Amino acid sequence: MNSFWTVVGFTIRSKLRGKAFLITTLIMVIILCIGSNLPSIISLFDKDGPGKATAIGYIQAEQGNAAEGAAIAKQLQAYYESQAVPDIKLIGYPDAGSPEQNEAELKQAIVDKKIKGYLTFGEKTANGLPAVSYNSEKLMAGSVSTSLASALQVVNVNRILQDSGISEQQKALLFTPVEVESVKIKAGSGVGKGDDKTPEEQGVDIGLATVISLMLFMGIMITGQMIASEITSEKSSRVMELLVTSVAPLKQMFGKIIGMCIIGLGQIVLYGIVIGINLSLPNNQNALQDMNLNLNKVDPLLFMYAIIYYLLGYFLYATLYAAIGSTVSRTEDLGQAVMPITMVSLVSFYISSFSASTPDSMLVTVASYVPFSAPYVMMLRIALVDPPVWEVLVSIAIMVVFILAAGWISAKIYRTGVLMYGKRPSIKEIRKAMKAFKV
Template sequence: MNNGFATVVGFTVKNKFRGKAFLITTIIIAIILTIGINLPYIISQFSGEGKATSIGYSNSQADKVKSQLFTQSRIVGLLDQYYKAQDKPEIKLVPIADSGTADGNEQALKKAIADGVIKGYIEFAANDTGGFPQVVYKSEALMDVSTSQSLQTALQSVKMQGVLEGAGLTKEQKELLLAPVTLDTVQISTNEGAGSIGKGKTEAEQGMDMALVYVILFMLFMAIMISGQMIASEITAEKSSRVMEILITSVSPLKAMFGKITGMFLVVLTQMAVYVLVIVINMTLPHNVSTLSKFNIKLSNIDPVLLCYAILFFLTGYFLFSTMFAAVGSIVSRTEDLGQAVLPITMLSLAGFYICMFGGLSNPNSMLIKVSSFIPFFSPYAMVVRLGLSDPPLWQVWLSIAILLVTIAGAGWLSAKIYRTGVLMYGKKPSFKELRKAMKAYKI
């Protein structure tokens, strides 16, 4: 009897690991993650992304541009300098020989597109106001957004450079005018007297906090959804096969229920560890490392205090919802009715997740998030958001944890009574009156 809890945990873990469905599902999701992470690189290999797009222009001697500061040849020259200065030029300008007439030049440019020499071409026309000339980009693509945006940015830079040179500014003045303004953001704490985890975080540290909040929210939601359904379905299946009658007479209901919950937690934790390992391996591939370096992602910037709180809320949130799933699964006799029975619990978890994802991440100090951080069904999500993206006083954090622990104790006690009585009630789903009468007869 003393080893009943460990026996239930071991049986649950072994039973799941030996199941083909679990292994196949884990492998399929790992493959999907691998493809998803490397999809941009795969697409770039087949689409030619990363290579300079060839854009043509007519190398005509008859300049249509009438501007004191700009001529067609000058604009083309500055554009060519702009793109050659890039580490990986987005666009390559290709001159097309002048045929002597406007119609002939148009046909020559179209023929260059048809022959695959260029992807499109630009034409210049005079601006009636005498300002920067009108530029038109023509291509066969219906929505060539990336090329047109790149050209627009380059032309804006060319215009700025031409105007500055025409103004007669010195080199030092132009460099001073064009130098970017840097703005650093630092998180400060105003609750230091009342206890706080805010320490004046830099922009990089704030970015890692945001990433950690995202990961914890998704992992908690996935853990609740996956393990909750598995716990409820396992209990219902054991009940319908009459295995539960033997189990419940050998192990106390508390040990049986929490053994099942703990076993499923270990299974889900292993599954998520596999997914995290797959993500880490793919992220360390050479073509993904350069992408990560652009975002300045460093694991050393993770706040260890935030990580500890996130793990604590992850565990408490998991066990709260798991006890509820176990209780519901014990009163259902057929697996066909399980989906409808667990729907209210699923909606509770979904509500907490959506409140934080679509309201908390953009405004972690809103009244909705503050109130939700003290509601035990939402606090595992909401308080993690507040800890990662704002600076709540420590007394609020520990009050939320205390409320959550009391709720888990109450839910565990109630779920154990429902579990004990529900697993031995077969046939139709018991009514609340029948369930309450049976629970009164049983003492934990």
């Protein structure tokens, strides 16, 4: 047993001393810091960021279609000025006498950075308003065009209502928005808290489920790849021949798996601390308050289930990676050998990522019982739909049974493959060799 813990300790120390591991961890910490503060960073460089209106010019004409267009522009200006935080600011320019001179003046205003674009008006359309064009240097100005279209719709409705003779009070009632609040309730005996959840709290759950699934995926895949890579490198350098003389192959395999598990959990804890510290900064606290999000209402059981499914998913994939790594003699062949497992894990992760809007679909329900996808998909269900406790327990039980079976098979493959050199052995050769050893 002492040799087993010696392997565990050696695995941990070798990784903590490795420059590649430390640099990768540091890069991930930097990425998480940047990602957590991304809105604040963008606001530092975005001069037209949130809260700053886009300046748009128009000609204050007094004759023809341009005069009617100028009247519409003034109504648009009044509409935007009535908003608490307008996203567009209309600036009028005097009529220069001809359309060509007017357009030249507006283009010069764009060059001088006074406006971002300008409006031009044409003949009347079927809705009674003149045709409106937004001209700017941007290839895509969809947000501005959408805002202008919405504002023009309001202006046109106001114009029609004014001609109909209804009172201002009736007009106010007509424009009073009708709101439907979406509340997530708990009708059965799910695994989460019984409190009803507002849309904001549901948004927190979706975001948290996505982050947890991503961290599970990274932790499981990175540590699994490291196990396979380390075993293959030991074989290729012939170190394995020396190791098996002092430590039994199975102790090596499970010692590496446990050691990498501790490393992976340490990384996840570190990343969680980094995210927590960054979210607690004043700039992020203000953003969370503006969005009416409260992280204190997150169910602690969610984190407990995240740890359980991380461990289950890790041991499942780690045993398979160790088995495959033991059959490969050259590190150049490792990527191709582990490709099937990597693809299965990617598909499972994608099912979780792209099913956030449909967490109760048949695909998600079935995938939550499949051992390869359960760590990601069941976490999504726990965060969003509160599945019955028995479903979660069944999913965990299936994973435990599958891990025991996979561990037994992987141990036989590892015991056989660590000393098989040359070309990668075929399935028939591995099966024949496995029969000679008992685990």
